[in-house]
Amino acid sequence: MKQQELSKIYSPKDVEDKWYEYWESHKLFHATVNKDKKPYTVVIPPPNVTGILTMGHVLNNTIQDVLVRWKRMQGFETCWIPGTDHAGIATQNAVEKALAKAGTNRHELGREKFVERVWEWRKEYGGTIIRQLRKLGASCDWDRERFTMDEGLSEAVKEVFVRMFDKGLVYRGKYIVNWCPFHQTALSDDEVDYAESNGNLYYVKYRIEGTNESGIVATTRPETILGDTAVCVNPKDERYKHLVGRTAILPIVGRRLPIIADDYIDSSFATGMMKVTPAHDPNDFLLGQRHNLQQINILDEQGRMNEAVPKQYEGLDRFECRKRLLKDLESQGLLVKTEPHVHNVGKCYRCGTVIEPYLSDQWFVRMKPLAKPALRVVQNGTIRFHPDRHVKVYENWMNNIRDWCISRQIWWGHRIPVYYAPDGTYAAARNEAEARTKLKLPDGSVLRQDEDVLDTWFSSWLWPFSTLGWPKQSEDLQYFNPTDALVTAPDIIFFWVARMIMANMEFLKGEPGRSGKPRTTDEELVPFRDVYFTSIIRDLQGRKMSKSLGNSPDPLDVIAEYGADALRFTVAYLAPLGQDVLFASEKCEIGRNFANKIWNAGRFLMLNRTEICGDNQITLDKLPTEHLDLADRWILSRLAGTIKNFNDALSEFHLNDASKILYDFIWHDFCDWYVELVKTRFYGEESAEVKQTVVVRALWVFDQALRLLHPMMPFVTEELWQHLTDRKGQSLVRAPFPTGAHLRIEPTTEEEMTFVQDVINAVRNIRGENNIAPSKDIHLQVRAAGEKKGGVFKTYGKYLNKLARVVAVEMISAETKPKLASSAVVGDTEIFVPLEGLIDVNAERVRLEKEISRISALVQSIETKLANASFVERAPKTVVDKEKEKLANFISNAEKLKKSLKHLE
């Protein structure tokens, strides 16, 4: 308990880094298997290794840290595993950009060198975000930091791929994928951005063989005509029934196209006749499969027309070809009309190039078998979503799940562990030797590994167990998995959350669980129990935070200006479960001011501690229960309620409620009332012994408040907590969280205190409304309804003195006429502030009239209600009784006020 001057204004800069270093160097965040304790595990949603901290991360990681610190203080063996994602395309892009600047490119370097370069890049620039998380105060177990390209995680990826391949859950197939001609890779559906675009709908005439008729089809992408292999109509369409089974002739090319019928066709769209291009449109592809149509690929990997098209178009860029083809169609009179058409065009989320549906060889995961159990555990509540409305979205997706295209034509990532023999046969294997065995090839024979790498999510979906050492068996894996809470953004519910559920359930089947026995039940197999979907952070105009809009404050700047605690608290305070948050850095004033308030409350208590106790050591181990007065009993009751409400709110993941509960308790109950009332004793006539008890008790309550607040505001609470008394090397990080075990919520105490507060408020109101200077002493006349109420004024007159500057209280009987006064009614007690030149009689009359009319309106509304026979009959008796009681009170109060008004004359 070193005595030092604390500055009037809390300065986060001076304490935050200091404490973070202390916590980290003392390994306070480190978790180890401890069978005597219950584990509480959280895996971080691994941010892109290229990433820097955004407000989204701040929200996400603040929530995780609040939960983790709370559980840690509650005595759980708490493990928060941090790490980063190798982010295939994003990272490769970053490095390619750097190469371009240096005047070279990856093709010049070659694959091996390029990948080396990426590793170098990662060493130098990657993981910034991980360092930034420390600034925020995140209590991750840094000894467990992982990267999705780590050796261990790569093992997991290979193991999973090989197992799935051998089980038939991974297959290779031709498929329509979203192809980015710029990156020359397939993109998952989620990597394509769709935007409305003004295009044209072109109507083209196809001659029908053996008739004089022709059909007209409409298309937005005329160049795909060159890949048409059928024409399709709806079987119910009377206009075209006679054509089904005949043959159309493809313009320009002259290919013979069967005319087929399928329900997929919407007769009301355009002409109701559609051209079918199985190799270049996903729907046509499916149609093609149903009708056994030929697939003709007309593009190369860069989006140019290939050798499958007539010579004059070969080698043209797809858009160039479109122009030429339209011209040619027009000159042959086959372009019937062109009309403007707004449609959605998909673009590469990285480079903005228009994606091309493209037929290519890709690897896929069969999702249906994996989806079944994953759907079940969410429906049966083994995994709970917060807010739970996401369950519906999840169900819908899982019920309509499609196979997952996992191959990517880039170099940075986990290379697909498939090996090809010279004869083209192939097998998935953990290494070449295994591949040779599987392919029955001699040792040392030449193998070719698949060129593609896996989708980034193929490593992310293993995160809850790959980070714990799987496929190796370990105590860590047994103990820390299943994890507890997952905190993530709702937009990755499908590509991450759902897949983690599938992976954990599939690959941990039979692995030893917490009991040591093989896992079989849903409870043992899920990757986590609760999923918290965070809000989306927007700017004050409601726009998404984005780099291009420049509306995203840099969290580090915000921390520098307001402090990490302020940012954390503000974000928690503003983020209701499941709603978007409008944020601007000025909002952090809420948190900054709060931190400052707490700081000064602490300063005040410590000043008095020194004043009262001198240099004597005090201990806060135990609540002193001697010399309790109303304020003491009240604050302890309020503390008990606060602990309960806070724990309840956090258990439900209502961080905004939890933060408000603490804000109200600390600012309003503790600072506004308790600290003020405790002054009557610090500065009063009490003995030194009593004062000592009182100050220690106040410090004890404050200590409890700091513990409660620590998960939200770790830095300022630790700093203050250390100052309160000698902690002997202990940190608040692992101090027990308040349980309220020896505290009780006492309704009568709270009622009594509320009465005192109401009286003080009423006097203050009279002061305010009548412009009575705060320095002016007030004499009060009180007409109390009962002796008990009257007693309060005697016992706690000092409260009135301190908080409303009431220097004298005179009790008067019902018969006694009060002096000419400004009056108010509190409950059933009347208080009078004699005028004596203080008060403007007219102003007082207005004030009373206003109050009387307000209460009369209430009286009226209740009378109407009670006059309604069906209300009295059908409403519960308690409700009716309550209304009656209210009515009696209002009437009595109105009477009293009316009397006072009359008295003014």
Add this chain to the structure above:
RNA sequence: GGGCUCUUAGCUCAGUUGGUUAGAGCGCUACCUUGACAUGGUAGAGGUCAUAGGUUCGAGUCCUAUAGAGCCCACCA
């Protein structure tokens, strides 16, 4: 096109299963530097809870429709 969410004070938002006089922060007005804090204190003004119906003794809360804002999924030639 399918699904979901939101609309409460000038601004940003709370408001649990329908039942006190609808709350908070910021902003605004007035007063106050009173022995922690002006990043403070005290008081005050400000709301027919988007609109229209309905259920109910009773609706900010439940149902339907409408208007506006937004999100997710699909991506129709």
